[in-house]
Amino acid sequence: MNTVDICDDTATVAIHAGAVTYAIRLDVDAGIIHPVHWGPRLSIGAAASLPAQPSPHQDTFEAPWEAAEDYPAEGGRTFGPPVLGAWFADGTAGLELAIVAHGVRAGAFTVTLADRHQPLAVDLHYRPAPGTDVIERWAVVRHTGGASDGDIVLHRQDVGAWCVPPRDDYRMSHVTGAWSAEGMLHRTSLPTAQTQLTSRRGVSSHHANPWIMIDDSTAGEEHGEVWSMALATSGSWRITATRSHAGRCAVSGGAGHDGVRHWLRPGETLTSPIFAGLYTADGFGAASRGWHAYQRRHISPHPGELRPVLYNSWEATIFDVTEQGQLALAELAADLGVELFVVDDGWFGARTSDRAGLGDWHPNPHRFPNGLRPLADKIRRLGMQFGLWVEPEMTNPDSDLYRSHPDWVHHTPGHRRTELRNQLVLDFNRPDVRDWAWQWLDRLVRDTGAAFLKWDFNRPITEASDQAWTGHAAGVHAVIDRLRAVHPGLRIESCAGGGGRIDLGILRRTDQAWTSDNTDAVDRLTIQHGHTQLYTPATMVAWVTDSPNPLTGRDIPLRFRFHVAMTGVLGIGGDLTRWSPGERDTARQLVRLYSDIRLTVQHGDLYRLRPPGATTCAVQYVHGDRAVVFAFRVGADFAPHTHTLPLQGLDPRAVYRDDDTGDQYAAAVLMGPGLPLALPGGAYASTLTRLTRVAAGAG
Numbered sequence: 001m002n003t004v005d006i007c008d009d010t011a012t013v014a015i016h017a018g019a020v021t022y023a024i025r026l027d028v029d030a031g032i033i034h035p036v037h038w039g040p041r042l043s044i045g046a047a048a049s050l051p052a053q054p055s056p057h058q059d060t061f062e063a064p065w066e067a068a069e070d071y072p073a074e075g076g077r078t079f080g081p082p083v084l085g086a087w088f089a090d091g092t093a094g095l096e097l098a099i100v101a102h103g104v105r106a107g108a109f110t111v112t113l114a115d116r117h118q119p120l121a122v123d124l125h126y127r128p129a130p131g132t133d134v135i136e137r138w139a140v141v142r143h144t145g146g147a148s149d150g151d152i153v154l155h156r157q158d159v160g161a162w163c164v165p166p167r168d169d170y171r172m173s174h175v176t177g178a179w180s181a182e183g184m185l186h187r188t189s190l191p192t193a194q195t196q197l198t199s200r201r202g203v204s205s206h207h208a209n210p211w212i213m214i215d216d217s218t219a220g221e222e223h224g225e226v227w228s229m230a231l232a233t234s235g236s237w238r239i240t241a242t243r244s245h246a247g248r249c250a251v252s253g254g255a256g257h258d259g260v261r262h263w264l265r266p267g268e269t270l271t272s273p274i275f276a277g278l279y280t281a282d283g284f285g286a287a288s289r290g291w292h293a294y295q296r297r298h299i300s301p302h303p304g305e306l307r308p309v310l311y312n313s314w315e316a317t318i319f320d321v322t323e324q325g326q327l328a329l330a331e332l333a334a335d336l337g338v339e340l341f342v343v344d345d346g347w348f349g350a351r352t353s354d355r356a357g358l359g360d361w362h363p364n365p366h367r368f369p370n371g372l373r374p375l376a377d378k379i380r381r382l383g384m385q386f387g388l389w390v391e392p393e394m395t396n397p398d399s400d401l402y403r404s405h406p407d408w409v410h411h412t413p414g415h416r417r418t419e420l421r422n423q424l425v426l427d428f429n430r431p432d433v434r435d436w437a438w439q440w441l442d443r444l445v446r447d448t449g450a451a452f453l454k455w456d457f458n459r460p461i462t463e464a465s466d467q468a469w470t471g472h473a474a475g476v477h478a479v480i481d482r483l484r485a486v487h488p489g490l491r492i493e494s495c496a497g498g499g500g501r502i503d504l505g506i507l508r509r510t511d512q513a514w515t516s517d518n519t520d521a522v523d524r525l526t527i528q529h530g531h532t533q534l535y536t537p538a539t540m541v542a543w544v545t546d547s548p549n550p551l552t553g554r555d556i557p558l559r560f561r562f563h564v565a566m567t568g569v570l571g572i573g574g575d576l577t578r579w580s581p582g583e584r585d586t587a588r589q590l591v592r593l594y595s596d597i598r599l600t601v602q603h604g605d606l607y608r609l610r611p612p613g614a615t616t617c618a619v620q621y622v623h624g625d626r627a628v629v630f631a632f633r634v635g636a637d638f639a640p641h642t643h644t645l646p647l648q649g650l651d652p653r654a655v656y657r658d659d660d661t662g663d664q665y666a667a668a669v670l671m672g673p674g675l676p677l678a679l680p681g682g683a684y685a686s687t688l689t690r691l692t693r694v695a696a697g698a699g
């Protein structure tokens, strides 16, 4: 049960989320919220008996509660990173907060703090997300004054700090990356310092992703305590992990990056994104499964659905898009069992290269003289849904849109407008820009009957106003929300030059994400390992493309490429007109096989059995009676041809049958000595094993 208990005598609050309790103590006068517990479930009585733990260094140079406060605002002895920083109209800065109210409303505990001198109040919300071990936190900052008080300028507005209980050591896990190299996982000692993970790009970014995991350096994939936090924001963001000399650890986070200011006018409020926290006692694998369960229950717009097998034309045609060319691909795709055909970039305006046409969202009259409807109808007659690529936030300077509205892009008056990929970013913070986007998107979906949009974003934001670093993303969310409300059947893929905009904010309103423009199956093992640390396999779109891979030149067998793509949402992105009949036969069989396992892959519990880089990389999915195991060997170097692979997460008393061989195994064998694995010899070997629980297990 997810509930909140309060002990009035000790001013202790216990927030229970599934198997976890997060407990705080309120010091009303001092305006301090002390964390007293974040770990296995505890009764309110037990939580009330726990002491708040100040810094062991209590001297004139110290912050007594450094890295041990939920909401350390700027001012007084806050020497660590403040969660709230403000400049007031009278020229002063710094806050002196008091707790003025608290209580439970709509399943959330809310504590209100007000400044003793300035018209500023903050409501901090803590909500145990029902059915999960996740606690959601968000903050609403309010200007409570009148016109004579002037504006308040916020230069930092984090949601708050998550304080990790005292441990002898701290390690952090996070991902970094770049275009075509997203999701590189790092697990490093947390330095005694303030470590900042951030995006200053106005988008969640390829370069870092807004989550972090902390452990005491002893956790593994399936054991040990892990405290993790994730921000649901798609604009600029910042997560700061502080490890103090006194051995404490706190992680604060919020929207915006250093230097970005927010003007709060009298009566205005600023609501933060959610900064959610999850504690698990069973390692990084359990942390990922906890986040996946949270996404299925609270984030995914259509959690009960299975994502269709799609074909995307980008790598096959690049900008050379024609009705005949797309139809030829569509006929071949339909024959393979593809369910959704997506026409990528190049169908509109003067978009025959990346130099022109972005913003002119009408079918190219030479390529589609009768519009898109005839192609869309033919695709539907082939038994597939029709989908389209769009990039609503962008314009090429060489476009009718930009010629008519040069002021619509983010810019600093008088400054050079930074072009990247020959394009500029439209300011979605502006209502007129949002209205324009909404109107043509609505019309496009109606005119074509499109069931799916791939929503792309191919460059970061530059020259933005303060507000736009986060306001742009909020504007994008608003347009998507409106579009989905009017077209409830529409499904959307989040893309930003691959995985540049994947976060819990965008995934609340999109159904899947394009993980990376790098479609090399070996590189994908690493990228997908990073993606699934936080995000479900049902959001992870993976295409099988041509070999040698156009980006890396690596030649990889078709079966291996398929198996890697089948660990997420299977797509095909190769030039099917060049695939041999034999390759198309193999593809048809593997698409059929995917239909059989996709419920388990997309909705099951993920166990990362062996990480990429090990001799054999392996992942397993468990859903109800079924388990699916993929194993990959990349190199041939001295690797033995057979392995046993210990599995996880099975019903320990049951017997499982291999669906292909009919062999039966006790779960105790599969989870102990392991599944016998017959990987063929040589490089790029892969296997897929399907197991079904046999009803009367006798383990």
Ligand code: DGJ
Pocket: 314, 344, 345, 389, 456, 458, 495, 496, 497, 498, 514, 516, 517
């Ligand atoms: C970047 C995407 O990641 C690609 O898949 C493709 O859609 C191109 N943009 C099109 O410009």
